[in-house]
Amino acid sequence: MKIKGIDVSHWQGNINWDKVQKDGVKFAFIKATQGTSYSKVHYFKDNAKKAVKEGIHVGAYHYATFSSVSEAIKEAKYFLSVVKGFKLDYPLVLDLEEDKKGVSKKQLTDGAIAFLEVLENGGHFAMLYTGKSFLENQLDEKRLKPYALWVARYNYELGRHADIWQHTSSGRVNGISGNVDMNWSYRDFAAEIRKMRNTKPTKIATPKKETVYIVKPGDNLTKVANKYNTSVDKLVRDNKIKNKNLIYPGQKIRIK
Template sequence: MAPTVRFGTDARGHRHRVGRRLLATALTLLCATATALVSTAAPAQAATTAGIDVSHWQGSINWTSVRNSGIEFAYIKATEGTSYRDPRFNTNYVAAYNAGVIRGAYHFALPDRSSGAVQANYLASNGGAWSADSRTLPAALDIEHNPYGAMCYGLSQAAMRSWISDFLATYRSRTSRYAVVYTTTSWWTTCTGNWTGPWNNHPLWVARWAASPGTLPAGAPYWSFWQYTATGSVSGISGSVDRNHWNGTRARLVALANNA
């Protein structure tokens, strides 16, 4: 996710990470200097709940060890655009559930490739559906800096707002749930023009690798999830992993999972 796993394609067609930490630095600087923002981060609740997000870049994961280390939830990459399914999604999604980890799927958006509706349907048909089983979160839309080209995918702010609205409405129609929206404040400011549209219903997952979530996207009253580092470590995973907080207790996260 992003600033999380980013992909490029080499001459052999293999997908690989590109420039995560350089991008993270740039995004942090942008966030620090943004002046046109109108919403600030609310304090975290007394209890926060530990989580991670993963893709096939984490390799084979021992989900029992992950759960025993105190990780309560995980967002797992399912899809990207309309032509890519993460090769470890099915394994991770089932194994996380069986280990007692509350799991959700996420979709890396490519708004220049197809409509929001097409990509929402692709996600819902490839692992991003929802069931009220106490361990399945609504899927997340990962909408952020374009790792393949222009930051805003060549879309105007109005066109980006329409694309996001199309995705969110279609996902809700397919699943009955309001998707989580993962983004950075700097990207949201630049590419949507401080749009406040989603935050009445859609949980905000803000990415900021720092000591606090900082200023939130315009209109967001609080953060629900916060990705605070991309270099975390967790038992059961070899190498670094994105670490996250849920802004509340596990019981409240179960309530979100069950649409309660």
């Protein structure tokens, strides 16, 4: 499986999404936020609506500037506040491609995991985007294995595993003036997210600890025991009945 997609930000300017869709683009990631404030939020909101209207699967990404867990959580919450209200059918993405403050690999990975956990706890499909070299040298990749992975490498081959490969930054697509990032997705994320949303949590019924049966005329303990798939001896024991052959109408029998 190889699905054609793009990712865009305000640098792409006005986009004709009808032409983009007719050029075979099936999905698009649109930049929504950066840090904890971003002046181009309107670009995401406007283009997400237009792309969805044309039948393109849409995801959103956040450009990270954090260097600690606390900063990562603040950025994740800001990201969610912007994409709230959009029923996106591709993942929400953490775009982590630089270590501006020169923190350790552990510290940066801790922040990434904290960010992705906020997305997942919000009920979203979380994904990490980064460059191949950055992933392999600046992050603890083993700890990030639970998350879907989108990797950038501008080469004739990716040379490693990824769920999405960003293979060039100089692609051309009808409906967009100038260059655009091009991607191949090896998973049908739209189908996975649709299934995730349609899967309801299984409710496990808690059995009642005790049922109370009111004895009716003509009843005996054998009838009651057969009705509740238990034994006469258990009924006698649980109800402290002195004479198992003597019960009376209106008597309460507890079935545990």
